[in-house]
Amino acid sequence: MEKINIIGAGLAGLTAAITLAKGGRHCRLISLQPSERAQSVLAEGGINAALDVMGEGDSTEYHFEDTMRGGVYLADETAVRRLTDAAPDTVKWLASLGVPFNMADGHIVQRNFGGQKKKRTAYAKSSTGKMLMTALIDETRKYEAAGLVERYPHHEFVTAVTEGGECTGAVVRDRYSGSTVLFGGRVIMCCGGLAGLFPSMTTGTTQNSGYAAARLFEQGVRFSNAEMLQYHPTTIGIPDKRCLVTEAARGEGGRLYIERGGEKWYFMEEKYPELKNLMPRDVVSREMYFVRREKDCGDTVFLDMTGLSQEIWQKRLPDLRAEIMHYLSIDPAKQPVPVHEGIHYFMGGIHTDAFHRTNIAGLYAAGECTSQYHGANRLGGNSMLGAVFGGKTAAEDILAAAEMTAADETAYSGSETVREPTDAVKRQLGSLLYEGLGIVRSEQGIDKALKKLDELEASEGVFPRMLLGRAMLLSARERRESRGAHYREDFPEKNDALRAPTFAVYRNGRTEIKIGD
């Protein structure tokens, strides 16, 4: 009997496990730590679906259009169509598991989020991710008790196993005992974004090392849009990482301003009169970067939430206020909060088709580690949707296919281990990637970063994370235009000849980069 190996137990991994188990199939849910520690619990704002309950005439077609436009037409159209069509049922399913979405008059309430013209984001106060995770963890437990889902909650991914171009298993190491085993069966990667390549610089979890993705890249798994990093406009610095101030703060009325000549300049409202502070994240982050460089302007952008009502703070953003008070000793209800752009999400990643298959048969990927839904920029509220729908879709594809004849569990006799450099080298790599892949990029800057990477590899050796980092830089160099999160000051315009994903693949010791198939 084949057991499917799911690497990662956040939203995508749990949904994949539930879907497989419902279909009567066995799986292993393999994660560094229990699901309660997954990055998904940090997601705050909400999940998008055209439920059309706010009296604005929303539709799945509008959701599709906003997602494609937000991603500046790099997302996989077929995949986005399936995602947005399924979104209302996805949210209803989550509600049926007991997610306490905010409700009024007997229906789920939806709020405004960036880049969308309709109130489409369902939410549970300001801890939507945690609420989704709790409901999905409980649902998964049902199948654990039935013996269909086996938990491996302190286990790390070492390598995928391939035979004749097909993925037949994964090697996994128990971090408590140190023993390494080979689990046979197909593999679904739900291992999160590439935050681990940027230590201390992102809003993500510190348990994400980026290693699983980097190792797969080394093994020949095709990536796409690796240059597309989302800088969230409103983050605050806390020890060892960046802390997100949810986009819901602006959805509920928060305003961005900078001091100019002694006056508050609400630059987003002036420059973008329609969506104002709720332009897509790439636009807001870039504007913040630019206004700080303008004459007469201060060097800090503030998020002004002093106009929000008591009711909004209590009912819709209670955790946010406490969090800001804890870290900055500022009461955001009374005083504007200094904010800065920070790396928040990776639109790019493992390339899959609309059914979450990678270029290697038997290997699937879902959640933030994949690239198909968000193109050049992800809309707020679409990440949790993509993770839940992605996990389900990958599992359904497996359910529809014949079982693989695979060894169950064997002692691993190979020599592959997790190959990582020291923390200091990881930080050096993170810094050079950050320099090359900033909010504003240029060929010169990218080449400088590549040169530093050459030097780092020469002195420290080549590690999987360096291969993937190089692919990110080369992808950014290859895209000689500005699109979504990728802004090139040497090519500031969009070029529609380049309206296709950037593919990166490592083959025969070389990284190949190509725009379009």
Added chain:
Amino acid sequence: MMTFELDILRQKSAQDVPYRQSFMFETDDENAAVSTALTALNARSVLTDKNGEKALPISWECSCLQKKCGACAMVINGVPGLACDSKLSGLGRVITVEPLRKFPVIADLTVDRRAMFDALREMSVWAENAVAPSERTQDISYEASGCLQCGCCLEVCPNFYAGGSFAGMAGGVPLSRLIEQLSGEERRAVMKEYRRRVYEGCGKSLACRKICPAGLDIEKLMVNSNGAAAWKSLFRRKR
């Protein structure tokens, strides 16, 4: 610049003998927490203790560093809490750091909290059928869904021990969501589990009341669940 001494209870593995080792840590960051110190110590190219002796990296678990995942629960100055939520500036110059004592040690500050997750499975903490979304149940469900499964409430509890029948509030809080949301036979089954594995074992010391790092109102949830699962059914039986 502030200087702190972290006096850590260490243990190389479950089979080894525990020992104490102190480390010096300097920072000028008012927000630096115990997690900041542990991260910085482990990032040193060569870790040395207070006496300049070479030391092994300190084993501990962390993930979100912003009080939302429960990974870094440990005992700090004798009180369980999250390392990322424990600002150094409020802890004195010498700070003792120990693993949670209710769970078996894997190494240093890393403990195996599987007993907590096993209890949830044994108590069938899930909804068998679809839950009907309702405004009425929203607040309690939200509060009860916020449990981090960190184990701090179990650490202070005089009645809990790992593997025992009493699941503590790390079991009681998740059950509270189901008691609130479910109905009919399914709800009765969940309330039975609550009575058996939470209510009957709880000595009502309320030691857990103020310890929750997620700030959950454990007392409110307990009152709500006790009311539904113990008192109301008791009165019904008498009638």
